[in-house]
Every structure is written in structure tokens, then in C-alpha cells.
Amino acid sequence: MDAVASKTLWVKLHDQIVGVRCVPAISSTVKWIFKDNLTGEPSARACTIDVSVQDDGLFSLSSRNAETVSDLTEGDLLTFVMEAVVRDLVTDLASAVALHAGAVAWGDKAILLAGESGAGKSSLTSWFSARGFDYLTDEVVLLTDDTAKLLGFPRALVLKPGAAERVAEFPNFRNEITFAAGEHTLMRPQSATRSPTERSQCGLIIFPEFKRGSDLKIHSLSSAETLARLVGCNLNARNLPDGGFRAIAQLARKAPAIGLRYGEFGQLDGTVDELARLLLEGNQNADQKRRFLSIFPRREGAAAEPAQKEKTFPIPAPTPRKEPRKLTIGMATYDDYDGVYFSLQALRMYHPEILDRTDFLVVDNHPDGPCSESLKLLETHISNYRYVPSNTRAGTAIRDAVFEEATGKFVMCMDCHVFLEPGAIAKLLDYFDTNPDTRDLVQGPLVYDDLTKLATHFEPAWRGGMYGYWGTDERAVHVDAPPFDIPMQGLGLFACRRTVWPGFNPLFRGFGGEEGYIHEKFRQRGGRTLCLPFLRWLHRFQRPMGTPYRNIWEDRIRNYMLGFHELGLPTAEIKEHFRELLGAGPADRIFDDIEREFSISVL
Structure with missing residues (x-):
């Protein structure tokens, strides 16, 4: 790439810096995408993403953490640049927990919008922004310690087809610049964006699920259920001595959480935004807010929406045994x-x-x-x-x-x-x-x-x-x-x-x-x-589509108790650890169930 014709833009998140070396044709767009996180302080350890123009006018992208991708249109290139920047910012991050989540703020409190890809995080983030909440991020949230304060990465919003058209009708998105990025649309709201170094105390966690045609359904979540879900959103567990569990556990204990299913934005107006403000502006502690949220069912009842019976398939016959090998x-x-x-x-x-x-x-x-x-x-x-x-x-x-x-x-x-x-x-x-x-x-x-x-x-x-x-x-x-x-x-x-x-x-x-x-x-x-x-x-540890089987705390704790008891090992540390992790109440209920089932002393 011609060094004179190219310019390196440095993107910073917390203590990580990534350079994007790009040609003038796209540098202004890259600036717009990451404008709140640009810095003039390159790091000697910074990873650089190189964007070059091929002879046929298409683009190629390369970085040290992924193979080179070629034959990209400008729209496709923007998608790859955003993915590469996020990936390289998180790859070596060892001083904070990175969660795959969106976030908005109201006053000095924030809402974490967590869940798997396709759950509707970016759409819900946009909707909150249109209701006067400050945009923090739609992709990555950092926990820099165990105080449950959130640091966002306010890049441009990335919206899928269908959602982009609806979001464009929101007042604070009308007449704003948009860019096509492959099948996605990039947008920025008019509402205020916090400083990229400002952290906000998390006051509510929402796990959204957009399902077209669905009724509005809200259900409360315990801190243990919240923790289990948040663990699946952790992007850099391998870099952290404890996998980031302590910071995530503190977040799950310090902020109440709900699951939210909805079928259209109109269902949220005057309901979810008012509920969020009520919780963020109130002076109650997390336990008191969970108590309030208990007016919503813990799980969706079968009467409200009958569970679909799982489809089963014929069980194949086993392959006959063959000649043994070493x-x-x-x-x-x-x-x-x-x-x-x-x-x-x-x-x-x-x-x-x-x-x-x-x-x-x-x-x-x-x-x-x-x-x-x-x-x-x-x-x-x-x-x-x-x-x-x-x-x-x-x-x-x-x-x-x-x-x-x-x-x-x-x-x-x-x-x-x-x-x-x-x-x-x-x-x-x-x-x-x-x-x-x-x-x-x-x-x-x-x-x-x-x-x-x-x-x-x-x-x-x-x-x-x-x-x-x-x-x-x-x-x-x-x-x-x-x-x-x-x-x-x-x-x-x-x-x-x-x-x-x-x-x-x-x-x-x-x-x-x-x-x-x-x-x-x-x-x-x-x-x-x-x-x-x-x-x-x-x-392969990451399961972006989720796991098809049940993985819950009750089974894990039960297995530990059974295994330690079988081997003649002391079990007191098990109880001490899970009481600290999940809270004394939820943990003690699990241990009581185990003791009743197997008459194993947990003292």
C-alpha cells in the first residue's frame, strides 16, 4: 500500500488501541464510525488493520489476528472493518471484562442490553435513544472492576434489514447520515453520546428478544439466572485470571434484570421506558428492585404461550463393531x-x-x-x-x-x-x-x-x-x-x-x-x-448460537458435592464459594435441596 496515500486512524477502548490504515476513499467513513474513540496516541503494542485497493477497484483487508479478506465492495468492507476493530480491541484485553452487549444511560445510571446475536440489542438500543436515553454502545461493554460500572464503545449503530427502516423513522435519526455496510445500515442518533472514558453505574439489565408478532412479555430474573446468561456474553474470558467471573457476578448481584420479549416498538412506548426510568431514578437497592420486579413472572407460563413439543427423529441403528485397533x-x-x-x-x-x-x-x-x-x-x-x-x-x-x-x-x-x-x-x-x-x-x-x-x-x-x-x-x-x-x-x-x-x-x-x-x-x-x-x-469455546442442552448452577453444585463426598474430600469450601458467588439465599436453597436428596452434610 502507498504510505503517502494512506492514513492510519487510531481507535482506543480503555487501554487497547487499534490502528486502521486506510485509503482516503474510506477514511472519512471510518472516522465517522469510530469518531468518539479516535485518539492521536498510537501504542507500540497496537495492532494495525490494513485496508488496500485492488487493481479492480475492490478492497482487501488484513490484520495480524485474521486471514486477509479480498474482493470486498466498499459496503462489505465497512462491515469487515468494524468486526476487525472490535476483535482486535478485545483479543489482548486483560484489564477489563468485555461483554457482547449494548448500553444506554439515563442520568448517572445505565441499562445493559445483553444477549446473543440477533436478539435485537441494536434495535432496542436505538429505541431507548429515541426516548431520550444517551447512547453508549450497541456492541461492546467493559467492566473495568467489580463495581458494576459500564464503559461503552460508542461506534456507529449497526442495524439489520427491517430494523433499519423502522429506526430511521425515529425523530432523533431522521435526516441523519447513514451508510450501507453490506446488508446492514450504519446510523448515529442525535442524542448525546457520553465521553468514551466515562463509566456509568448499571441500574438495570435487560435480555431482549424480538419476535415479530409476539405480545409484550416481561419476566423477572434472579441474580443467579442473570449471572448464567452474562457469562455467555463474555468475549475475553481467557485473558483474565478468573475468567471475569467476579466482575460479572458482582454486576449480576448489583443490578436487577428482566427478560423482554416484544413484537413491535409500539408495545414498548409508555411501558418499558417508564419502567426503566422508575428503576433508574429510584433509591432502592438491587434486592428491593428485584422484589418490585417479582410482580412479573419469573418465567413465561405455559398457559400464556403453550410450549412447542420438540420434534423427534427416528433413532439410527448403531454401527456394528469392527476389528479392534490400538x-x-x-x-x-x-x-x-x-x-x-x-x-x-x-x-x-x-x-x-x-x-x-x-x-x-x-x-x-x-x-x-x-x-x-x-x-x-x-x-x-x-x-x-x-x-x-x-x-x-x-x-x-x-x-x-x-x-x-x-x-x-x-x-x-x-x-x-x-x-x-x-x-x-x-x-x-x-x-x-x-x-x-x-x-x-x-x-x-x-x-x-x-x-x-x-x-x-x-x-x-x-x-x-x-x-x-x-x-x-x-x-x-x-x-x-x-x-x-x-x-x-x-x-x-x-x-x-x-x-x-x-x-x-x-x-x-x-x-x-x-x-x-x-x-x-x-x-x-x-x-x-x-x-x-x-x-x-x-x-472451540464460543457458541454464538447458544448451547442446545441445559447447563445450570444446580447441576454443577450438585456434581461437586457428590464428587467431593465420594472422594472423601471436604465440602465446606464449595458452600463458601457459591454463597459468595450467587448470594447466600440462592446458594443455601440449592444446598438444602442437595442435602434433602442425598443426606450429605454440607458443613
């Missing part, structure tokens, strides 16, 4: 055909040297679901593949079915959305050849999405609703370093001799409680828990 590579799945497909094909494409010594096993934990037929059909394309339907148990314990159905002397169990470095499985087979009678559980370092940083183990301590948090042992930096003991590790990938697998507690339910538990179980049976530095794996 290593069974097994995975359990629940409606994640894409994860299974790409993981299996990556194994076959990038590890061809191991195919004659391995077989693939897929345990389908939703065999009457929409993915079952496609999972079954993979047997026609992959000769050493076996499909097994299994719906007699669910959650963490389904991994036991992998070991029960495996035929190899050794089993490598992996999540159905994991990649391994080339050569890693061949080295694992060599390791088992050298240690044929091993009683150990072996794992390897998790590779972060930047393909550079590693996490070799979990540190055995309580943080953010989990026992264990990611840690790194420098002994794993060299791929050929010798194995070393670790206290525990995430179970995205692990391996052992099939006959020494100790199994999960059969009373486990749902998800959570498995890390640490299974490691201690190996140790109590005379085995070790080892990190093999060469066994490096990459895990």
Missing part, C-alpha cells in the same frame, strides 16, 4: 454435527499416518435429534468410523459411554470440536507403545486461539463457579519436553488405557464438577495425572 478416538456429541464433522475430517486430513492404528467412535447423546441421521451417514464415508446412539444418560457422564463402547486398548476422548497439532497422535501412540501397562491419565496443553499461548493445567482453586482455572507450566514450552505431573486439567482431550478408566459418579447430572474429580480418582487408584507437552489441542 487407539480408539472417541467423542460424545449433542446436536453438534459441524463440530463432529470438522474434527473427524481434520484428524483424517492432518494425521494420515495414524489411520491404520486408530478407529473413530461417536456417541450421539441426542439420537432422536436433528443431527442423528447425518452423524450415522458418516459411516458410509469413513471406514474406521462407528456411530452409537445413547440417551440413557446426559451431560458429563456420557463420556463413560465412550469407554464402554471403545474397542481399542487405549482411548483418547475428546470434545467434538477439538483440533490437534499434526504429529501429536503419532507421538501419543509411541508413548503408549513405550508404556503399555500405564495406569495414568495423560493430557496435553490447550492451545489458545492465537495459536501461541498455552494452558497446561488447572490450578486447584475456586474461581467464578468452577474448581480450577487455567494455568501454564513453562516445562511445556518445548514440544519434546518430558511428561510432568499436573493437579488437574480441562477435559476437552484426555487419554488412558481403556481398562483403567474409573468412570464418573453415576449420579452426576448435567455439566460441571468433572475437572479435578476424575484426576483425584486416578491418583487414589495408584495412577498419575500427566501433561505430555507434545499433545497440543485447540478447543
Whole structure:
């Protein structure tokens, strides 16, 4: 790119700076998009996004955190620039929690509008702006500490087709500049935008859901339900020592929350805006406001809108067992055909040297679901593949079915959305050849999405609703370093001799409680828990479309109590941690239910 013809615009959010090096043809538009966050202070550590013009007049975009994208029209380019700026601002952010959310302010208080993509955050943010609320952001909100104060990123609003036409009719958007960005429309409201460094105390959290034709429905949420939802909005959990859970937990406790479903903007006028002002202007504390919001049902009642019965599909027959091989590579799945497909094909494409010594096993934990037929059909394309339907148990314990159905002397169990470095499985087979009678559980370092940083183990301590948090042992930096003991590790990938697998507690339910538990179980049976530095794996954590299965605090806490009790470990810290995280009332109700069910003392 011609340096004279290009100009770098520096965009700042908190302590992160990203440069956009662009040609004059689009620099004024980029300025308009990020005008409130432009700075003249480039950082030596700043990531730069390069925009260049191709010979055919189209554009290309490149940055260090993504592959180059070419053949972009100007409209498409703006969408990619905005996505790249947000991504690069968040990628290395380690001093604040970044939430995928919108936000508006009223006086010195703010409303957080959180939820998955497509929930209607930008539309609702626009509507609040038209009702006199100050625009803070429609994309990223930072929690810089645990005081529940919000810092917005006030870029231009990004509106989807349909919503853009309706928002353009709002008084503070009429006659304003707009830009087409692919299928989206970029707009800015006339209402005041706060300083990009000004934080506002969160006074209300709304989880919107726009559904055309729906009636207006509001339901209250407990702090525990709020926390569970907000965790799914965390964009940079991996960068933070506790995954950002403490700051998110404090936000969930300090601000009341509601779920909001609506079918048109007219339903909100004089109702939702007045409710929001009432809560933001009142002097009640969060618990008193939740008490007030209890006039709305906790969940939508079946009488108001009958639940649709889930469609079921025929359960395919299991693939017949085949000749055993040295290593069974097994995975359990629940409606994640894409994860299974790409993981299996990556194994076959990038590890061809191991195919004659391995077989693939897929345990389908939703065999009457929409993915079952496609999972079954993979047997026609992959000769050493076996499909097994299994719906007699669910959650963490389904991994036991992998070991029960495996035929190899050794089993490598992996999540159905994991990649391994080339050569890693061949080295694992060599390791088992050298240690044929091993009683150990072996794992390897998790590779972060930047393909550079590693996490070799979990540190055995309580943080953010989990026992264990990611840690790194420098002994794993060299791929050929010798194995070393670790206290525990995430179970995205692990391996052992099939006959020494100790199994999960059969009373486990749902998800959570498995890390640490299974490691201690190996140790109590005379085995070790080892990190093999060469066994490096990459895990897909983000689920932008949501998870198709239930993942709730009650199941997680119950599993911890059961597992610790089984292993003879003290349980007092479990109660102490979750009382601090969820609040004494909600946590004690869960522990009381567990104690009544199993008569386990939690003292």
C-alpha cells in the first residue's frame, strides 16, 4: 500500500488501541464510525488493520489476528472493518471484562442490553435513544472492576434489514447520515453520546428478544439466572485470571434484570421506558428492585404461550463393531454435527499416518435429534468410523459411554470440536507403545486461539463457579519436553488405557464438577495425572448460537458435592464459594435441596 496515500486512524477502548490504515476513499467513513474513540496516541503494542485497493477497484483487508479478506465492495468492507476493530480491541484485553452487549444511560445510571446475536440489542438500543436515553454502545461493554460500572464503545449503530427502516423513522435519526455496510445500515442518533472514558453505574439489565408478532412479555430474573446468561456474553474470558467471573457476578448481584420479549416498538412506548426510568431514578437497592420486579413472572407460563413439543427423529441403528485397533478416538456429541464433522475430517486430513492404528467412535447423546441421521451417514464415508446412539444418560457422564463402547486398548476422548497439532497422535501412540501397562491419565496443553499461548493445567482453586482455572507450566514450552505431573486439567482431550478408566459418579447430572474429580480418582487408584507437552489441542469455546442442552448452577453444585463426598474430600469450601458467588439465599436453597436428596452434610 502507498504510505503517502494512506492514513492510519487510531481507535482506543480503555487501554487497547487499534490502528486502521486506510485509503482516503474510506477514511472519512471510518472516522465517522469510530469518531468518539479516535485518539492521536498510537501504542507500540497496537495492532494495525490494513485496508488496500485492488487493481479492480475492490478492497482487501488484513490484520495480524485474521486471514486477509479480498474482493470486498466498499459496503462489505465497512462491515469487515468494524468486526476487525472490535476483535482486535478485545483479543489482548486483560484489564477489563468485555461483554457482547449494548448500553444506554439515563442520568448517572445505565441499562445493559445483553444477549446473543440477533436478539435485537441494536434495535432496542436505538429505541431507548429515541426516548431520550444517551447512547453508549450497541456492541461492546467493559467492566473495568467489580463495581458494576459500564464503559461503552460508542461506534456507529449497526442495524439489520427491517430494523433499519423502522429506526430511521425515529425523530432523533431522521435526516441523519447513514451508510450501507453490506446488508446492514450504519446510523448515529442525535442524542448525546457520553465521553468514551466515562463509566456509568448499571441500574438495570435487560435480555431482549424480538419476535415479530409476539405480545409484550416481561419476566423477572434472579441474580443467579442473570449471572448464567452474562457469562455467555463474555468475549475475553481467557485473558483474565478468573475468567471475569467476579466482575460479572458482582454486576449480576448489583443490578436487577428482566427478560423482554416484544413484537413491535409500539408495545414498548409508555411501558418499558417508564419502567426503566422508575428503576433508574429510584433509591432502592438491587434486592428491593428485584422484589418490585417479582410482580412479573419469573418465567413465561405455559398457559400464556403453550410450549412447542420438540420434534423427534427416528433413532439410527448403531454401527456394528469392527476389528479392534490400538487407539480408539472417541467423542460424545449433542446436536453438534459441524463440530463432529470438522474434527473427524481434520484428524483424517492432518494425521494420515495414524489411520491404520486408530478407529473413530461417536456417541450421539441426542439420537432422536436433528443431527442423528447425518452423524450415522458418516459411516458410509469413513471406514474406521462407528456411530452409537445413547440417551440413557446426559451431560458429563456420557463420556463413560465412550469407554464402554471403545474397542481399542487405549482411548483418547475428546470434545467434538477439538483440533490437534499434526504429529501429536503419532507421538501419543509411541508413548503408549513405550508404556503399555500405564495406569495414568495423560493430557496435553490447550492451545489458545492465537495459536501461541498455552494452558497446561488447572490450578486447584475456586474461581467464578468452577474448581480450577487455567494455568501454564513453562516445562511445556518445548514440544519434546518430558511428561510432568499436573493437579488437574480441562477435559476437552484426555487419554488412558481403556481398562483403567474409573468412570464418573453415576449420579452426576448435567455439566460441571468433572475437572479435578476424575484426576483425584486416578491418583487414589495408584495412577498419575500427566501433561505430555507434545499433545497440543485447540478447543472451540464460543457458541454464538447458544448451547442446545441445559447447563445450570444446580447441576454443577450438585456434581461437586457428590464428587467431593465420594472422594472423601471436604465440602465446606464449595458452600463458601457459591454463597459468595450467587448470594447466600440462592446458594443455601440449592444446598438444602442437595442435602434433602442425598443426606450429605454440607458443613
